[in-house]
Amino acid sequence: MKVLILxxxxxxxxxxxxxxxxRGELRGKxxxxxxxxxxVTPAPVSAPxxxxxxxxxxANPASVTACIDADTDVIYVLAAIVSSHAEEDFDLGYKINMTGTINVLERARALGTKPVVVFTSSLAVFGGEVPDPIVDHTLLNPQSSYGTQKAIGELLLTDYSRKGFIDGRGFRxxxxxxxxxxxxxxxxxFMSSILREPLNGQEAVCPVEEDFLHYYLSPRKCVENLIKGAELAEEDLGQNRNMMMPGKIxxxxxxxxxMTAVVGLEPAKLIRWEADAAxxxxVKGWRFDQxxxxxxxxxxxxxxxFEDNIRYYLEDDKPSA
Amino acid sequence: MKVLILxxxxxxxxxxxxxxxxRGELRGKxxxxxxxxxxVTPAPVSAPxxxxxxxxxxANPASVTACIDADTDVIYVLAAIVSSHAEEDFDLGYKINMTGTINVLERARALGTKPVVVFTSSLAVFGGEVPDPIVDHTLLNPQSSYGTQKAIGELLLTDYSRKGFIDGRGFRxxxxxxxxxxxxxxxxxFMSSILREPLNGQEAVCPVEEDFLHYYLSPRKCVENLIKGAELAEEDLGQNRNMMMPGKIxxxxxxxxxMTAVVGLEPAKLIRWEADAAxxxxVKGWRFDQxxxxxxxxxxxxxxxFEDNIRYYLEDDKPSA
Incomplete structure (x- = not known):
């Protein structure tokens, strides 16, 4: 079982x-x-x-071809230009998030082996004049170029799967x-930095009001779900291969x-409140009621x-002093 | 006012x-x-x-650039590989229906004049496990490559409009x-040929059962709506520039x-009933309850x-004997 993580x-x-x-295994192998x-070359990870x-x-088909070998069983497509960046640089966003995804799908199709492709979409595909709550059959109505590019990736993932070129599964x-x-x-x-920086004794800026609601998941749970996502039986996925990854509001x-409940009163004092219209x-175009x-x-x-999310950060990620 | 019809x-x-x-005018000009x-070169149309x-x-950016002049005010994007053809030829469908649409949008953006772009999408963007009826905020859940390509065109039309590159309006x-x-x-x-051929004294084949329900519009009304569509005020369109064009079930x-009510009993006898699984x-993947x-x-x-639809055919289109 060979896994590629883009x-x-x-x-x-x-x-x-x-x-x-x-874990040492995936999909029973x-x-x-x-x-x-x-x-840029990723940091190495130690494994047996x-x-x-x-x-x-x-964005370069030849580069994609070179890194996806014929014996690749599972391809995770995590590579993306993030939301604000894609909004600032229209062409780059489409080049990486749309054309890049197409390049990966085309290479996976060319293998002829129907690899599993796990695609990460985003809650940014939702927005605008659609009623709450967001359910499985709500219109993808992105309010940003990033959301548009992810929605296009979802549509392609389903069509390439329907044609039998890949076994795709997409998670928002x-x-x-x-x-x-x-x-x-x-x-x-900021939804991480207002916690992470104070937990490390540093100042952070919060650009929204304290009643700003949003839909969250910890990195630890996200990874768990991405592994489960690769392991789901194809026949259970349905025709549309995309779904919301569960979170909490x-x-x-x-x-x-x-944060205060887990580590006490001091870190919260390091947050400065400065509204940022851009x-x-x-973020107000995103939908949290999922x-x-x-x-x-x-x-x-x-x-x-969310106390768990704080603890996971302290256990998994906080730099040692 | 210069209009291009692709x-x-x-x-x-x-x-x-x-x-x-x-009409002689569009959008008040x-x-x-x-x-x-x-x-291939279209038939000429006489006009004052x-x-x-x-x-x-x-599918060729240079060809698109050559045919969209800087003084083009309104661009109708009607060009497409149709549904069965796009299903049979995956690459050609994407080349024309997705890449072709991107080429047109990119050229329109490059003009810098924010032209009106009228895009024809299709009811084929709907389907699958979504509840009836199809409403304005129903998930685009295409069951074919053609529907996928049209859904991608819709997403791009809205994003290019949101960025102010074009004034887009899309109609399913x-x-x-x-x-x-x-x-x-x-x-x-077949949804036309089972009427058109008998109205012209020829045999036609119906590949579905007689209780097959679908969502229809006459060519005359479609053209009326496409002209109204170009004339709608931009501020009335909403953020998502796409909408269903009204039809009847x-x-x-x-x-x-x-047909029988308008022209009598004989034509219906020319219909042969031969189920066609492909x-x-x-067509059973399409949704009619809109x-x-x-x-x-x-x-x-x-x-x-539908008597009107029959009469429009006889008035506008039936070849003279």
Missing amino acids: GGGGVIGQKLAQSLAL ELTKIVLADI FPVETTTCDI LPTISVRPGKPNRAASS WSVRQLIDA IQYI APKKSIKLGLTADDS | GGGGVIGQKLAQSLAL ELTKIVLADI FPVETTTCDI LPTISVRPGKPNRAASS WSVRQLIDA IQYI APKKSIKLGLTADDS
Whole structure:
């Protein structure tokens, strides 16, 4: 069982590789190799089997062909230009998030082996004039270029699967928090940084009001769900291969209170409140009131409480002093 | 006011040009030129202003650039590989229906003039495990490559409009009947041929049962709606620029009875009933129970009765003996 992770240098890609390394098997078969590919060479991950790290520019078909070998059984497509970045650079967003996805699907099709393709979509596919709650058959109505590109990826994943070219499964990720590392150009970056930086004794800026509601999942649960997602039986997926990954709705205030409950009063004092119209324009276009049924029925799960998300960060990710 | 019709050699393209020629104006401005472009040179249309006919391969960016001049005010995108054809030839379908649409949008964006782009989508974007009726915020859940390609076109139309590159408006066409001319490779081709051929004294084959329900619109109403569609005020369209074009639900039996009501008993006797599994696979994946609100509120209309559709064919299209 050979697994390729496109976007293997990112937070979820690295955690997924670490989790697979510990597990040693996927879809009932022993793991023999993981390839981590990204636009810059990913950090290595230690495992009891070979882990290869390589560069791959998914916007370049030749680069995609070079990094997807004929014996690749499972392809995780995590590579993407994030929301604010795709909004600022229209052409780059389409090049990576749409054309890049097409390149991967075309290469997977060319293999002729019907590989499993696990695609990460986003809650940014939802928005606008559609009624709450968001259910499994709600219109994909993105309010950003990033959401549009993810919605196109979903449609292609289903069509390539229907034709038997791949065995696709797509998951609309909630916002991942607490995400380790540095802030990125996702409009949702603050949803981790207002917790992560204070937990590390640093200041952070919150660009929205404390009653801002959103839909969250921890990195640990996300990786669990991505592994379950690869293991689901094809016949259980239905014709549309995409589904919401379960999350929970919390306010910014609830996130901060959870941090305080776990580590005490001091970190919350490091948060500065500075409204940012550009970020609010994007994140208020997202929909938090999600009521997934399909993914829950298939066994995917959300976090129990945001205190758990805080603890997972401390256990898995907090840099040692 | 210069209008370009891509797919100008097709049935709707030709009728649209004829209707615009009679009208002489669009969006409150005098028409000064119509360009009819298609993969083969379209038939000319007489008008009191210049009508140019030209070839354009929308899959070729250079060809698209050549046929969309900087002074083009309104672009109708009617060009497409039809449903059965796109299902048979996966690569050609994506090349024309997806890449071709992207080429047109990119060229329109490059003009820098924010032209009006009228895009024809299809009821084939709907299907599968979504509840009836289909409403304005129902998931696009295509069951075919053609429907997938049209859904992608819709998403792009909205995103390019949101960014201010174009003023897009997309309409999901019901099945057009009675469509003049010859049968084509649309799976829906029989929905006209079982009427058109008998009305011309010829045999026709019906590949579905007589209780097969579907959602129809006459070519005459379709063209009326496409002209209204170009004239809608941008601020009335909403963020999602796509909507169902209104139609009516009728059974095959009702279509045939309408023909009999208008022209008598003989033509219906020319219909042979031969079930066709391949056609049924596609057309039974389509959804007929559509309840558009947005387009009706904006003034688009359906036919009053299918007898009208029969009469329109006899008045507008029946070849003289």
